Amino acid sequence: MKICVFPWGTRFGELYSLYKDSEECPMTKSDKGKSCGSSRSGCILCLYVAKDHMLEHFSNQGQKWVDPIIELRNLMQDMRYDIRFREPILKKELKR
Numbered sequence: 001m002k003i004c005v006f007p008w009g010t011r012f013g014e015l016y017s018l019y020k021d022s023e024e025c026p027m028t029k030s031d032k033g034k035s036c037g038s039s040r041s042g043c044i045l046c047l048y049v050a051k052d053h054m055l056e057h058f059s060n061q062g063q064k065w066v067d068p069i070i071e072l073r074n075l076m077q078d079m080r081y082d083i084r085f086r087e088p089i090l091k092k093e094l095k096r
Contacts, residue, residue: 018058045073047080 004012046052052073058066079085 045069045076047073047077 006012006015052070055066055070055073059070
């Protein structure tokens with residue numbers, strides 16, 4: 001049996017065991033077909049989704065490394081539309 005290793009050195013089995021119970025799209029070894037689609041996989045600090053279920057899953061599984069990331073993401077989410085973190089726009093700039 002051939003062991004699948006990603007270019008960065010991680011074995012497929014390691015990632016599969018990490019994501020298998022996450023309720024996300026299942027991992028497959030095939031590059032045929034399309035994704036099961038409604039979930040996000042990308043930037044860990046993505047603010048376009050209200051809640052990051054994958055980070056919460058890892059935290060619920062006891063993965064302590066994810067807790068500071070969740071705290072940072074929540075802080076950034078809170079700051080996103082908070083006027084206190086915005087630069088005021090001068091009237092002369094609005095007129096342009």
